[in-house]
Amino acid sequence: MSTAAVTEALTRSVEDYLKAIYQLSPEGRPAATSEIAHLLALSPPSVTGMIKRLSEHGLLEHVPYRGVQLTDEGRRAALRMVRRHRLIEAYLVEFLAYSWDTVHEEAERLEHAVSETMIERMAAALGNPSVDPHGDPIPSADGLIHELAYTALSDVPVGETVEIRRVHESQPERLRYIATLGLRPGVQVTVVDRQPFDDLVTIEVGGERQVIGRELGHSLLCAREEGR
Amino acid sequence: MSTAAVTEALTRSVEDYLKAIYQLSPEGRPAATSEIAHLLALSPPSVTGMIKRLSEHGLLEHVPYRGVQLTDEGRRAALRMVRRHRLIEAYLVEFLAYSWDTVHEEAERLEHAVSETMIERMAAALGNPSVDPHGDPIPSADGLIHELAYTALSDVPVGETVEIRRVHESQPERLRYIATLGLRPGVQVTVVDRQPFDDLVTIEVGGERQVIGRELGHSLLCAREEGR
DNA sequence: CTGCACTATTAGGCTATCCTAAATTGGAGC
DNA sequence: GCTCCAATTTAGGATAGCCTAATAGTGCAG
Numbered sequence: 001m002s003t004a005a006v007t008e009a010l011t012r013s014v015e016d017y018l019k020a021i022y023q024l025s026p027e028g029r030p031a032a033t034s035e036i037a038h039l040l041a042l043s044p045p046s047v048t049g050m051i052k053r054l055s056e057h058g059l060l061e062h063v064p065y066r067g068v069q070l071t072d073e074g075r076r077a078a079l080r081m082v083r084r085h086r087l088i089e090a091y092l093v094e095f096l097a098y099s100w101d102t103v104h105e106e107a108e109r110l111e112h113a114v115s116e117t118m119i120e121r122m123a124a125a126l127g128n129p130s131v132d133p134h135g136d137p138i139p140s141a142d143g144l145i146h147e148l149a150y151t152a153l154s155d156v157p158v159g160e161t162v163e164i165r166r167v168h169e170s171q172p173e174r175l176r177y178i179a180t181l182g183l184r185p186g187v188q189v190t191v192v193d194r195q196p197f198d199d200l201v202t203i204e205v206g207g208e209r210q211v212i213g214r215e216l217g218h219s220l221l222c223a224r225e226e227g228r
Numbered sequence: 229m230s231t232a233a234v235t236e237a238l239t240r241s242v243e244d245y246l247k248a249i250y251q252l253s254p255e256g257r258p259a260a261t262s263e264i265a266h267l268l269a270l271s272p273p274s275v276t277g278m279i280k281r282l283s284e285h286g287l288l289e290h291v292p293y294r295g296v297q298l299t300d301e302g303r304r305a306a307l308r309m310v311r312r313h314r315l316i317e318a319y320l321v322e323f324l325a326y327s328w329d330t331v332h333e334e335a336e337r338l339e340h341a342v343s344e345t346m347i348e349r350m351a352a353a354l355g356n357p358s359v360d361p362h363g364d365p366i367p368s369a370d371g372l373i374h375e376l377a378y379t380a381l382s383d384v385p386v387g388e389t390v391e392i393r394r395v396h397e398s399q400p401e402r403l404r405y406i407a408t409l410g411l412r413p414g415v416q417v418t419v420v421d422r423q424p425f426d427d428l429v430t431i432e433v434g435g436e437r438q439v440i441g442r443e444l445g446h447s448l449l450c451a452r453e454e455g456r
Numbered sequence: 457c458t459g460c461a462c463t464a465t466t467a468g469g470c471t472a473t474c475c476t477a478a479a480t481t482g483g484a485g486c
Numbered sequence: 487g488c489t490c491c492a493a494t495t496t497a498g499g500a501t502a503g504c505c506t507a508a509t510a511g512t513g514c515a516g
Contacts, residue, residue: 013473033494046474048495055471065494095323096349106343106469113341115334121324241503261464274504276465281502293464347487 012112015081016040018059021070023076024146030067054157076143083139084111084119086132091122093133098182100133100167135166135185135205135221152198153189154217159189160177162222169219182206183220235317240340241442243309244268245278246287249298250306258295270282312339312347313366314360321361328361328412329403330394363394363413363449367435379452381417382427389418390450397447410434411448 010018020039024031037047059074064109065154070078088107092098098106107111114122120141123129131137139145148165156162164187169175182205184188192209193202199214238246248267252259265275283290287302298306316335320326326334342350348369351357358374359365367373376393384390392415397403410433411417420437421430427442440448 011472034492042473043475044494045476045496049473052495092346096346096353098349102345106346108336109341109343113337115337118320118324118334121326125324163232239502242502262462270503273466273506274462277503280465 008076013050014054014059015077015112017047017054017083018070018074018078018087021060021068022075022082024223025069028069028075029132030063030069034069036068079139079143079145081111082145083143084114086128086136086138087119087123087126088114089132090126090129090138094126099179101172101179103133104170104172112133131166131185133185134168135164136168148223150221152218153191153203153212153220153222154201154214156191156201156222156224158191158194160224161188163188164220165223166221167219168221174216174219178216178220181210182208189222238305241278242287243305243340245275245282246298246302247309247313249288249296250303250310253297256297256303258291259299260295264296281347281352307367307371309339310373311369311371312342314364314366315347315351315354315357316342317360317362318354318357318366320387322354327407329400329407331361332398332400348385359413361413362396363392364396376451378449380446381419381431381440381448381450382429382442384419384429384450384452386419386422388452389416390452391416392448393451394449395447402444402447406444406448409438410436417450426445 005019017040021031021135024035024039029051033044033047036051037044038043039136040047051060051062051068054060054074055068058071059077060068060070062068085107087104088110089098089100090108092103093100123141129138132159138150150165152163153164155163164183165185167175167178167183167185169178178184187205190204191201192204194200198216201212203212214220238422245264246270249259252263252267252348255257258332261272261275261279264270264279265272268275279290279296282288282302283296285297287305288296290296296419311449313335316338317326317328317331320331320334321328330427340428351369357366365374365376378393381392392411393413395403395406395411395413397406415433418432419429422428427445429440429445431440
């Protein structure tokens, strides 16, 4: 049953597909061929082909023309990759002086190469952290992930002060920009104004006022009135 | 000319071939197809096929039926892999509690995945070491390697006391055995007897007597009468 | 100087993964 | 209920690597 081990090693490509599908739909809603193709920068026919193979191997369920969903086994493999990726990011930032805008690319390659042993040693060296440098939760070794419900900065009411908990972004340029604004997990931010359209919000952070656009506002996840 | 950068990234396989050829003949003597095949656990025809591709790419010179030699460019790429491998081994032993019999396998995969940046960060964290945990020299970032002339334990005269400097072995079981004998770089050993055949030597190390066979005796490289 | 035992190469195939161009399908809009 | 567009899948092809079986070259023994 679902506890059955993934005996044969998965290829790099397969690991990438599974992780992509998980990221497109952590809740299990079907993911579209074109979304997967876009995320992995591949052509749709290539994705269809791989989907077929993965379905045969029982890693996902495919309803033609409707999309794919991970099976339990596929989900387990995907979460394993997410754990690896996030722990590697955390390790590189903590011990090898990486900044959060450069870790992603390195982790993207290492996640396929590192042994289970090494991952657990890194986790131990870090004190088994529950989140990575972006605030994203790290699945446990047995495949459990604890997603907290945060509010996007774009949805925070005017006048409220919140704490940034998670920066959901992997593009280096954007992360660098976010960093220059002084925004990172743990920082307090007050929403002082909001435009009627385009989800534009004005915030105050570290004594400075900044205008945040739609995309950024949706990437910055905040905790409201915690323990207050 | 020879300073030309290897523009396109090499594949994992290509990197393995180049490293193997370098290891079979660091001095540049031609390496035989069958030796390469044996070292990489591949069939000879596969090796011939790859040799053809690598020659076309200018990474090695092939004289049919006679063997291959690395070109300057091929040698540079090979030394780059050797540097990576040995630095990774050193890093894992120093910071992630690996023992010298388990690092090889991990490094074998990581050497293909790690960025130049990460390699240099690891080197810096280690204080730019000149040798790895087995005592093997680490090529510099610009591709220079400083091989010291050591004497194999099998060739040390009876009665002499030497220091083990390098343990040239990658098989875990053998390394574990060597470790149980108390043999590792830096240890003092006295040769107390020698059999007429099979290069059998009896040594005294840490107050204990041990008999060392031919293969082991050739893997243990020693420094004689240093600074005496 | 010839034949034999290796070693090396060529021939022919397979799998994984990717691509472009050509069908096909599902559902929105009339 | 039919048409048509966009999304998807099928068709057909390429490349990197690897394999086994068959052929060819090398060099030593007689």
